[in-house]
Amino acid sequence: GAGVSQSPRYKVAKRGQDVALRCDPISGHVSLFWYQQALGQGPEFLTYFQNEAQLDKSGLPSDRFFAERPEGSVSTLKIQRTQQEDSAVYLCASSRWDRTSNQPQHFGDGTRLSIL
Amino acid sequence: DQQVKQNSPSLSVQEGRISILNCDYTNSMFDYFLWYKKYPAEGPTFLISISSIKDKNEDGRFTVFLNKSAKHLSLHIVPSQPGDSAVYFCAASATDSWGKLQFGAGTQVVVTP
Numbered sequence: 297g298a299g300v301s302q303s304p305r306y307k308v309a310k311r312g313q314d315v316a317l318r319c320d321p322i323s324g325h326v327s328l329f330w331y332q333q334a335l336g337q338g339p340e341f342l343t344y345f346q347n348e349a350q351l352d353k354s355g356l357p358s359d360r361f362f363a364e365r366p367e368g369s370v371s372t373l374k375i376q377r378t379q380q381e382d383s384a385v386y387l388c389a390s391s392r393w394d395r396t397s398n399q400p401q402h403f404g405d406g407t408r409l410s411i412l
Numbered sequence: 413d414q415q416v417k418q419n420s421p422s423l424s425v426q427e428g429r430i431s432i433l434n435c436d437y438t439n440s441m442f443d444y445f446l447w448y449k450k451y452p453a454e455g456p457t458f459l460i461s462i463s464s465i466k467d468k469n470e471d472g473r474f475t476v477f478l479n480k481s482a483k484h485l486s487l488h489i490v491p492s493q494p495g496d497s498a499v500y501f502c503a504a505s506a507t508d509s510w511g512k513l514q515f516g517a518g519t520q521v522v523v524t525p
Contacts, residue, residue, distance in 0.1 A: 300455070327511060338416075338501050338515030339456070352512060387455055391511075398444040398463060398505075401513060403455035 298322070300404035302388050308410045309378050317373045317407045321390030328371050329401055330363055331387040339387050345371060375409075383411045415439045416504050418516035426524055431489040433519050435502030438483065442504040446513070447476060447487045450499045459500075460487070492523045 301320040309315050321328050327346050331339035332355075341355040347368040356363070360378075365371040375382055385408050389401035417436045425431045433447075443464040448456035462469040462476045462485075469476050475488045485504075489496055502516040 302455075329511060329513075331513075336517070338503075338517050339513070341512045341514070344511045352509070355512070389455075398461070400446055400458040400461055402458060403448075405453070405455045 300388055300390050300402055302386075302404035302407050304407060305405065306408050306410075308412065310412050311379060312377055314374065314376045315378055315409065317375075317386050317388075317409070319371045319373070319388030319390075319404060321369065321371070321388070322402060325390035325392055325402075327391040327401075328365055329389040329391070330371070330373050331389065331403075332357075333385045333387055333406070335384075342373070342386075378409075378411045380411050383409055385409070413438075414517075415442075416502055416514045416516040418502055418519050420519050421517070422520040422522070424522045424524060425492050427494060428491045431487075431492045431496065431521055431523070433487040433489075433500050433502070433521070435485040435487075435516055436483060437485065437504055439504070439506060439514075440483070441506040441508060442514075443507055444505045445476070445478060445485050446503045447474070448501045448503060449496075450501060450518070456501055492521075494523050494525070497521060497523045 303318045330342040333339040343363045344352040345365040360376045362374045385406040387406045389403045391401045392399045446461040447459045450456045460474045477486045499518045501518045503513040
């Protein structure tokens, strides 16, 4: 597809369950980013990949959060033992961006995660 | 700490008039700035960006102004159209933490007929 694709669009889980969120970036985009957006706030950075390498995971809120991009394309954000405060919209973005130039990040429509 | 601030949570403007959205930042290392537009239940859509080496960038109805000494960014939309009704986010990144966009909380724009 032409844009960043995220699935599922909506996910409801019980507290304590594990969830996996998928992101298909724009074809050819080297960089992939995950953000968390709480209601009424701007997105907050979670982690960043360049190809398959995870270069920055400073925004991951706890060790229950794990992201991977094993072949440098599709990425998965996994949250283990979910808690109610994990309820948010999780946004994925991709970019041609690398160290040599600034390029905008293009976002998917997000996965809305609700923890009961 | 919130390094990018949008102090106006909402803005109402008449169709055909100018919309001016403001953004302030505190980190002097920021060197790339972007504006995104967001409709409900959709992801942010990139609008326009500016590098710190410039003070103005224009794309159609959208112009972004950067005042580095004041650490202030603004987005002008002229003329405003009903389809511009959305939440607008300001974002910034720094070379030393490249890729990590820091966002403001957003400004809800309503364009009235």
